[in-house]
Amino acid sequence: MSISLFLEQVLNGLQFGVMLFLMSAGLTLVFGVMGLINLAHGSLYMIGAFAAAAIASWTGSFWLGLVASLMAAAIAGVIVEIVIIRRLYKRDHLDQVLATFALILLFSEAMRWIFGAFPLFLDVPEILSGTLSLPLGIEYSKYRMMIIVVGILIAVGLFSLISKTRLGVRIRAGESDREMIAALGVDISKLYTLVFALGAALAGLAGAMVGAIQSVEVGMGEPVLILAFVVIVIGGIGSIKGALVGAILVGLTDTLGRFLLPSFFKIFLNPSSATDIGSALSSMMIYILMAAVLIWKPSGLFGNNAK
Amino acid sequence: MIKENYFNIICIILLLSVPFLGLILDEPYYITLATKVVILAIAGAGLNLVLGYGGFVSFGHAAFFGIGGYVSGILASHALNYYPIIEWPFIIEGTTQMLIILPLAMLISGGFAFLIGMLCLRTSGVYFIMITLAFAQMVYYFAISWPAYGGEDGLSVYLRNNFPGLNTMDGFSFFSICFVLLIFVLFIISRIVNSNFGLALQSAKQNPERVAAVGIEPIKVQLIAFVISGAITGLAGALYTDLNRFVSPSVLSWHTSGEIMVFVILGGTARLFGPLVGAALFIILEQFLGGITENWQFWLGFILIIVVLFAKGGIIGMIAKERRNG
Amino acid sequence: MVSPILSIQNLSKKFGAVIANEDVSIDLYQDEIHGLIGPNGAGKSTLIKQISGEIKQDSGKIVLGENEISNQPVFQRAKMGLARSFQVSSIIPSITVLENVILAIQGNLGQTFKFWKPVSKNQELINAAHGYLDQVDLKLRMFILASELSHGERRKLEISMALALEPKVFLLDEPMAGLGAAGSKVMTKQLAKLKSRAPILLIEHDMDAIFALADRISVLVYGRIIATGTVDEIRSNANVKEAYLGSEDL
Numbered sequence: 001m002s003i004s005l006f007l008e009q010v011l012n013g014l015q016f017g018v019m020l021f022l023m024s025a026g027l028t029l030v031f032g033v034m035g036l037i038n039l040a041h042g043s044l045y046m047i048g049a050f051a052a053a054a055i056a057s058w059t060g061s062f063w064l065g066l067v068a069s070l071m072a073a074a075i076a077g078v079i080v081e082i083v084i085i086r087r088l089y090k091r092d093h094l095d096q097v098l099a100t101f102a103l104i105l106l107f108s109e110a111m112r113w114i115f116g117a118f119p120l121f122l123d124v125p126e127i128l129s130g131t132l133s134l135p136l137g138i139e140y141s142k143y144r145m146m147i148i149v150v151g152i153l154i155a156v157g158l159f160s161l162i163s164k165t166r167l168g169v170r171i172r173a174g175e176s177d178r179e180m181i182a183a184l185g186v187d188i189s190k191l192y193t194l195v196f197a198l199g200a201a202l203a204g205l206a207g208a209m210v211g212a213i214q215s216v217e218v219g220m221g222e223p224v225l226i227l228a229f230v231v232i233v234i235g236g237i238g239s240i241k242g243a244l245v246g247a248i249l250v251g252l253t254d255t256l257g258r259f260l261l262p263s264f265f266k267i268f269l270n271p272s273s274a275t276d277i278g279s280a281l282s283s284m285m286i287y288i289l290m291a292a293v294l295i296w297k298p299s300g301l302f303g304n305n306a307k
Numbered sequence: 308m309i310k311e312n313y314f315n316i317i318c319i320i321l322l323l324s325v326p327f328l329g330l331i332l333d334e335p336y337y338i339t340l341a342t343k344v345v346i347l348a349i350a351g352a353g354l355n356l357v358l359g360y361g362g363f364v365s366f367g368h369a370a371f372f373g374i375g376g377y378v379s380g381i382l383a384s385h386a387l388n389y390y391p392i393i394e395w396p397f398i399i400e401g402t403t404q405m406l407i408i409l410p411l412a413m414l415i416s417g418g419f420a421f422l423i424g425m426l427c428l429r430t431s432g433v434y435f436i437m438i439t440l441a442f443a444q445m446v447y448y449f450a451i452s453w454p455a456y457g458g459e460d461g462l463s464v465y466l467r468n469n470f471p472g473l474n475t476m477d478g479f480s481f482f483s484i485c486f487v488l489l490i491f492v493l494f495i496i497s498r499i500v501n502s503n504f505g506l507a508l509q510s511a512k513q514n515p516e517r518v519a520a521v522g523i524e525p526i527k528v529q530l531i532a533f534v535i536s537g538a539i540t541g542l543a544g545a546l547y548t549d550l551n552r553f554v555s556p557s558v559l560s561w562h563t564s565g566e567i568m569v570f571v572i573l574g575g576t577a578r579l580f581g582p583l584v585g586a587a588l589f590i591i592l593e594q595f596l597g598g599i600t601e602n603w604q605f606w607l608g609f610i611l612i613i614v615v616l617f618a619k620g621g622i623i624g625m626i627a628k629e630r631r632n633g
Numbered sequence: 634m635v636s637p638i639l640s641i642q643n644l645s646k647k648f649g650a651v652i653a654n655e656d657v658s659i660d661l662y663q664d665e666i667h668g669l670i671g672p673n674g675a676g677k678s679t680l681i682k683q684i685s686g687e688i689k690q691d692s693g694k695i696v697l698g699e700n701e702i703s704n705q706p707v708f709q710r711a712k713m714g715l716a717r718s719f720q721v722s723s724i725i726p727s728i729t730v731l732e733n734v735i736l737a738i739q740g741n742l743g744q745t746f747k748f749w750k751p752v753s754k755n756q757e758l759i760n761a762a763h764g765y766l767d768q769v770d771l772k773l774r775m776f777i778l779a780s781e782l783s784h785g786e787r788r789k790l791e792i793s794m795a796l797a798l799e800p801k802v803f804l805l806d807e808p809m810a811g812l813g814a815a816g817s818k819v820m821t822k823q824l825a826k827l828k829s830r831a832p833i834l835l836i837e838h839d840m841d842a843i844f845a846l847a848d849r850i851s852v853l854v855y856g857r858i859i860a861t862g863t864v865d866e867i868r869s870n871a872n873v874k875e876a877y878l879g880s881e882d883l
Contacts, residue, residue, distance in 0.1 A: 037433055087616055093433055094364050098572050099615040101565045105608030113602055226444060226561060233437040276454055283448035287441045291426060294438050298430045501751040503739045503758075510725040510736050517723045520685065521740035521798060522711035528745065 017251025018151025026199020032238025042221025048204025073204020236303025351582025353539030362512030375544025416541020461555025575621030
């Protein structure tokens, strides 16, 4: 195993982590501000990917596709928030889980209705195809590098949005005291819709960017949704900082686990059982990580209030 | 409460009439459907004990359902290929005897519930939902990537397991076994819920601090309930393998956890017959909508949302108004 | 010398830099009501939570009878004879009044892990519960849901549940709160009766009640006990007067 191969895997882990952050940010905001568990967040990711694939193949422009993914997911978010989600804020977690589980069925079937059962493909734009030469002899995909950069930019943007702008002040106030913010004269239901749309747009963007690496298909949001839940639970539900740390942690653990564990077991086992055990264990790694974090800190790394 | 009891009796009669109808009309598919409802109702009854009566939302009951299913599948497959499960330190042979398989499935899924519950019950609320989900995913990915028992492709069992004196390959006989087990499980749960333990369990749902202040350890009560719940759901999983003569990682997926939860909530949480009503309705919807449109899941989702938003307390909650536990 | 039933020894607790309790010692003897008073924010709730086990002390120890209980969890302390009532009535709303008391009895007798016999057929437990409900005049209301009780009745139910624990010590956190004049009078009588069953550590805002009931009083100010003594001693204590100056009329 060479050092450059290892570093390439680290970059892959980072790219995966950054993508998970885009998913988790909205999820954790929605929980922190509105107290809602949204299982349908993965559907918004899927909608983003489908919108990007459809618009990109229609216009021939990947970039228009990306814009479309943001818009489509945000619009879907606004509609679903106004029609259904806002009725769930005051319900218990059980109702929220059930209703948003039902939303997944609804969205998945709707996508199948519109786009058919076959996967769509989204091509990486010309300018980002090929690889980038990095120090230490690493050749790394330009497109994946872009995902990392975009993710970091969005993370920075999100942090300054929350810490520096008036909207951020309101979001933070909404997290700590809902009645107070209503008393301040902020239109709380508009704020909620806005937060939900923001989270939806980020999920949609994540879906579109991943859509160019994998195929765009119904059900693609579900594995990612569960990973995003793992991320926000590790980070502490409601904390953006926690989501970032959790996402990078999960991304690296998963990628490096798959890369390193089989070779690790080869040291003292025969190759075929080493591969078996290594791959079985590495696919469980992040869940083991999550269980370990929760046993150590029952409300996550940066969480303070377990609701 | 009398009203709810009448309703329960009607449910039993309706349920029993389906396989008889199947016999009369010579439609074995009806019997299979009724059996499926019964098995899923057992799984839901297990979950109802913790979710309904105990008030902690497990999003990981697929783990116990699947573990029960794999116990049955693994034992049977070894019996059918005459290859012992382990040879050292002593030989354990496979078996196709339900009277051994079913208790063993309950024991092993109960054991897993003990381990998982011990870790998960340290948390509560949304963290509990998520950590139970995580454990179920762990088992799911293990099953997918462990090649010995079929990995992703699953494990086929060519014959149903045996039950003394019955031909289990006959649909009606197998239905009868499942039906008796369902009634037995519901009877046990009704005893538990009305016992001193049940009182403590339902009290801990409302006010764990108060329960601790009268000298009862809430977590111990909840852990025991979780183990019983896991064992019951595991029993259902073992029967489900027998029904399909097949088990695959999909029974461990989080969709299964979600669906078991749907049965409970659709029927009415903390209602003895809630899971049965919910499972029956779910299967009826699946069949009925599936007959009309390919996109039946869309309409299923639609109906579920309507139920959550407007029919709090599930179907039984709408029909039998009186309710002891809020 | 008679040894105390409950002995709180040098209890200290800090939250970050904030001192909640410092070096608090209180002894509670057989047949006494020991009042604990102090202005708001004096650390009374933190103290009672340390005694009941919800908060762990930083240093010091708590001894109940012969046993040190400082490191025991809440349920274990309750089992060992510490019956607590809450500042905001804490009952199980979704079950009947009778079942609330039965819950306490089964906690005391260690009968929780019985899975088969229905509670409603357990005549022994039901009869015992009748007795405890009778003592607080709540027997007529025993079949209604606890959530339907009035505020005063909830207080009574809590006392009844405390009785059902057959405790060594009652730990009562503002049992008069929100009761009104008539309710307080009834509760005062109730507490005087309770004293014969086990000594009471009584936290109370109602000064009239506490001066009427308590045998001895400790005054907690800024987390420290500034005085302990009989009612008359406390009334004439200069430090206490100063601590309450302007806010309460002693």
